[in-house]
Amino acid sequence: MKSDNQRVKGADLLQIRGLKIEGNSDGVWHPIVKGVDLTLKRGEVLGLIGESGAGKSTIGLAAMGFARPGCRIVDGTINFDGIDLRTASEAEKRKLWGARIAYVAQSAAASFNPAHRLIDQTVETATRDGIMTRDKAVADAVDLYRRLQLPNPETIGGRYPHQVSGGQLQRAMTAMAMSCRPDLIIFDEPTTALDVTTQVEVLAAMRNIVEEFHTAAIYITHDLAVVAQMADRIMVLRHGLEVEEAPTREMLREPKKDYTKTLWAVRKLAKEESISDDVTLSVRNVDASYSGVVKVLDNVTVSLPRGRTVAVVGESGSGKSTLARAITGLLPPSKGEILFNGKPLSKALKDRDKDTLRRIQMIYQSADTSLNPKQTIRDIIGRPLEFYHGIKGAARDRRVAELLDSIELNESYIDRLPTELSGGQKQRISIARALAAEPEIIICDEVTSALDQIVQEEILTLLMKLQKDTNVSYLFITHDIATVRAISDEIVVMHRGKVVQQGPKTQVLNPPYPAYTELLLSSVPQMDPDWLTNLLASRAQAKVKA
């Protein structure tokens, strides 16, 4: 897809009209997609964007004539190149799937069969219907690997899924989708699970290949900046309905609907930076390692001022979460010391007294795993109250209600189970649980990364409000630069267990950058549809220079 929309489009390839889909949750059918029209021309790339629950993946799969178990297509037509996929038999669809319509799933790691080598899975479809001989298919696969810039394409096919990195897997899956040169590929959040720096490469690779073979594609994501790079047209979805649809540039320039505008707005949130040198927690030259072999923290020094927010950024494997474990005492440091209000903090968890434990609380990335699904909100928030402050019975419930109020939740939630709350609400509960302890420090480990952008914003605002009220300090671990901008006073950049840079937000986020910071920042997708093109160009130049 060129930077402008002048590219010649073929005839309609896919036509969806009045698509209605229902989902089943314990015995009850409720609408997921409430009547969506969608047209896709040959060689065209359509971006489907929306928050979770918008029904984008469901539509994407429906475009293949497939509904997940527990879902059913109840109305509308799905016309793929003259074939009505709604009425088509399993057998007919099976012929199309893989051969003419291919699917690239979000988590390649989970979607590759762990028992088979990549190459076998790549060529499976191609060889199955005798479209080509195995040798030919293999040769072709290797070629695809090469085009997708996979390292040593000849041999990588011989590896098993668990032996290659996430980014490579995602590309391998694209190769698998391409193996039969389909007319249409469904990309279902293909880069969501990847680090920014990896994401860049994968995006580039996918975009090129789709362009080369002039394949039509539906690109599903929640990340505007990403879709801006990939799609010719963007369709915004919400609660199973189309909000608006327009060519990419138009959409970015002047979104019409308020909802779309709010999506854009998220990017604007930014905290007023304020520096302080009243340090409450300081980590000094800490080394830490799992089972004494791999050093995950290498001479790390970080200091957290009272009532301020220090954001720790880095990609997966940078050791930022390990830092949190070291501070909480889950992973006692092998070297260095941690000072809390000037006093050294005993390294191991079991050596810390109740009060110390109370003062340092933690909030996890996934509220699903950090809230016990079998406990009601009352128990979850109430427990710290009982445990630390000995508040019981009615008093406890009153306090719980206050806390719920402070996290802007109605106290009627008090008897709910976590499973009955939305992602955002759950995360609020974990915040409340942390607050209940009345801590001095809260360690936030990727607390927003699992959430939709709008929800992210709400949570971030809430955290800031709470900081104002209680003067609590945040150690905010994240990989998302936007979030960092939004919340931090100071930033710590980590890479391979080392601290690359620590300093005030303004300083870190503005040149001159250390090399890694540069790479990191530049890899963050921008709203500009030309961003990727330009970035690749500039990096190419940089290579040439070097």
Added chain:
Amino acid sequence: MDEIKHKLNAALGQAVRGRVTRREFTQLALASGVSLAAANSMFTKAWADEPKKGGNFKVGVGHGATTDSMDPGLYPDQFTGTALWGTLANSLTEIDADGNVVGDVAESFEASDGAKKWVFKVRNGITFHNGKTVTADDVIASLQHHLGENSKSAAKSLLKEVASMKADGPNTVVFELTGGNADFPYTVSDYHMPIMPKKDDGSVDWESGIRTGAYKLEKFEPGVQASFTKNENYYKPGKGWFDTVQFLSIKDVAARTNALLSGEIQYMDRCDLKTLDQLKSNPDITVSEITGYGHYIYVMNVTQKPFDDVNVRTAIKYSMPREDILATVFLGHGTVGNDNPIAPTVKFAVDPQPKHTYDPAKAKEYLKKAGLDSLSFDLSVADAAFAGAVDSAILWKEKAKAAGIDINVIKEPDDGYWDNVWLKKPFVASYWSGRPTVDWMMTTAYAADAAWNDTFWKNPRFNELLVAARSETDEAKRAAMYAEMQQILHDDGGLVNMLFNSYVEAHAKNLGHGKVAANWQLDGMRVAERWWFTS
């Protein structure tokens, strides 16, 4: 089995051997109330049952363990008894079908000196399976095997009255007893005392299985099977008809029954009484039933409360519904006991009066005499004592309530019952396979000094009679003494003799036999020697 039928059977047996004419037989038959036609057909059938040589005889026995050994001193039960004694070997004497002792390896025997000295003559020309002739030395060695310091033999106690054994010439053995015992010939008929070849070192060769019997040992797999082939030069005329004999240890009664039904075996012991009617209704199968010496009893320790009071004991005796139990649990297979351990078929047996039958009123009376109006005690039982012990006990418990007696039935584990319960718990189920003589039975279990005095009952009068009767050679006097002893035991003893059990066994129709012995199961354990195929 009433006495006339006995005769009739005997007569049939005789008839087969041509010793009874059709007329004699028919008269006997008519006398016992059998119609003429029936008598005729019986007679002819008997003739048809004329012994025939040949055939492979397979027997399923409800005993046998992987620990069974060739050592006759350790034969625990029917399996080793029937296979390794009754089929393979002979003792000095044997008990015939009518319960009389007759010579076996010994041709003759006579007592002198108040039955303290016994002279046995070894039968002429009788040989072992290896062709060697049996001599007095072999006999002595064989019996010596059970004596001596570390003998583990069950026969040890039987022979403890033997003061000395001497060979007088190649085929005469002289026994000196510590006290007179008119029944000594019975003692040496025991299945633990087969005659075995003497080894050069003076000890006896029990391992090889070389004996004198009607069949030679082919293979013995403990707990599985024992197989035999015919001994062509067996000394006994008209015995040992089969070519081969195999005994299979089939402990599960259902499996045993099925084996018979499916024709895998031709003979089984210890039939399951519940399904006996079905078995009988099978045209190819005959069920035989012999009331033997064996009796199912419950024994109380008379030295312990409340059983130390004779009135309590009597009350308990009257509280047992023997008839009901016989009818329900044993489906009528047996003869109700009367608290006398001597089987009616045994010489000198009497039936003491008053009969102890189910009589709650009387039981109450005796309780009163004992100064009680109700009674409650534990009764330890397990089917290891005898099949049906548990069910009988429960039935008893139910009925005894009427007499104000509350029996608390405790089911003990079968495993180790004889070690941990019998002779230990105050009131237990027990079983005696019985002995062929009054003296032997009483000496074993009711004499004050008996090793297995499971009632701990010591009655002076009883004991002096016992000793006296032994050396008493005058039949009449002896009978009187034994009668009195049985009466004393019945009135005062600690045993509740529920019933004499019948050996209920089944076999294929095409097997023939003479009169069946009552002293042991499986035709006195000698089924293989005595039976034959008719077709």
Added chain:
Amino acid sequence: MTAQAPDLRSVRARRTLWENTRRTLASAPFSAWFGMIVILIYVIAAIFAPWLAPYGEAEVVGKAYQPAGGEFFLGTDQIGRDLFSRLIYGARNTIGIAFVTTLLSFAIGGTLGVLTALKRGWLDQAISRVVDAFLAIPVLIFALMLLAVAGKSIINLVLILALLDSTRVFRLARATALNVVVMDYVEAAKLRGEKMGWIIFKEVLPNILPVLITEFGLRFCFVFLTIAALSFLGVGIQPPTADWGSMVAESKTLITFPVRTFPWIPAPFYPAMAIALLTVAINFVVDWFLHKTSGLRDEK
């Protein structure tokens, strides 16, 4: 499309427990219904045995092996007790004993399993080794020996079977718990400084309960099959206590004679069928339960 399920729920008002159960039951397949009804009947029989049974448990009411029908609904047994009554009391004893045993084995095995999963280290090693040893010895024979040692009584039977069974429960509980103890909420509890007891019973146990309950159903069946086998080998349950296992064993010889000709022959069949039916019923329910909790939906 599980992704938005929570959102949907959050807008819906919270359901009462009763409503939940009702919905769940409504969605139950036929097999599950069948199972539940059968179990219900058994439980009722077990609880109200004395009122339901026409005669007493051990009461001798007639002659041995009276034919079914007429005075005795299913005829009488080997000493003339009413078979139907014994069948009903059998429900009480068999189910009761099996239930207690299983409960006990889960109490032991479950707790230890979770504990070791949390603690690991030498304790884990030690227990696991012993458990392996127990698993390596055939249950029947070992039970036989232990019963001979401890003496034959219902209490001992229960204790011994529970002990032997708990080793199997232990394994499962441990394996399942291992997946839970890595959860953040367990870590959160540790960070809070919670005691082991709280973590086991409040954090972990509730989350492995479905698996345990499922296993409970199956173990339950195995237990009374084991009891049946033990009865067959002659170390059954104390008479006159009626227990299906021993009832089958007692009348085993009746199995091999033609049914038609003798109306009372089916004697062993009733208890056997009682056992079979219950096991099947339980498994149906368990299957369904498993299916629900695993959240897995078969296609079609």
Added chain:
Amino acid sequence: MHPVLKTVLQRLGLGLLTLFVVSVLIFASLEMLPGGFAQAILGQGATPETVAAFNHQLGLDRPATVRYFEWIWNVLHGDFGYSYAGAGGSIKQSVSGIIAPRLYNTFFLAIMTAIIAVPLALFLGIMAALYRNSLYDRAVNAVTLTTIATPEFFIAYLLMFFFAIKLKWFPSLSTVSDSTSIGEHMYRAALPAITLTLVIVAHMMRMTRAALINLLASPYMEMARLKGVSQRDAIVQHALPNAWAPIATVVAFNLAYLVVGVVVVEVVFVYPGIGQLMVDSVSSRNMPVVQACALIFAATYILLNLSADIVSIITNPRLLHPK
């Protein structure tokens, strides 16, 4: 293949440890057993003297610990000692001598059953997973369930009634001796084998089905479908390879059962297997034999589990080809 080798060695090590614990457990409980070999053998006829004579001869009058360590020492030298039975006579029966033929029978029956049962179970299981919720599935489910649900000996007797007594296809007695020919042996062991098959197939089949169906939820199965893979191939090529581990485990468990758990069947069909030997020996307190049997059982169990582990390793690339 070093991860495999590592596990094997590890497991073998643990196995030996387990064996040791087993021997202690067994010995201890035997020591606690009331009564002794002598009483057991002599039964009602036991008298103090004879019992004493026995115990002295068998050295049972020495302290337990001494006997245990003596025993374990000999075992380590491959000597399982002599059976108490027949002790005292000039011919001693060595434990190995007693066990060998019965062990052979047991394994014969186990293998015979396994050859029928395992493929059958796998086949049924895969089919059930393939046509899940179909009539076939429910039928197989119900039938197999009933077979697990019925007491073993009950099934055995029914089979015996129909096939041995009514139809007379097979013998009701499975008595075999070392002289029996293979063919004869198979014929005689037929009914026990069928009984055992009925008992274990259910379990294995259900686990196979469950293992497969569990995988259906995983994303790569959805992917397979979206690649147009047919139901059958999806199950056979994509699910099965990932299901071997659990299947292997349950198969191992059941095979172990075939060796250690068949005592009931042995009793019913009078099959001279090792289970009956052990029960007899327990009731007769024949310590050396019991110990040996227990060790054999434990060893079998351990080895089978080991092989299950090996299967799950070689079928799991993550373990077989580490990064």
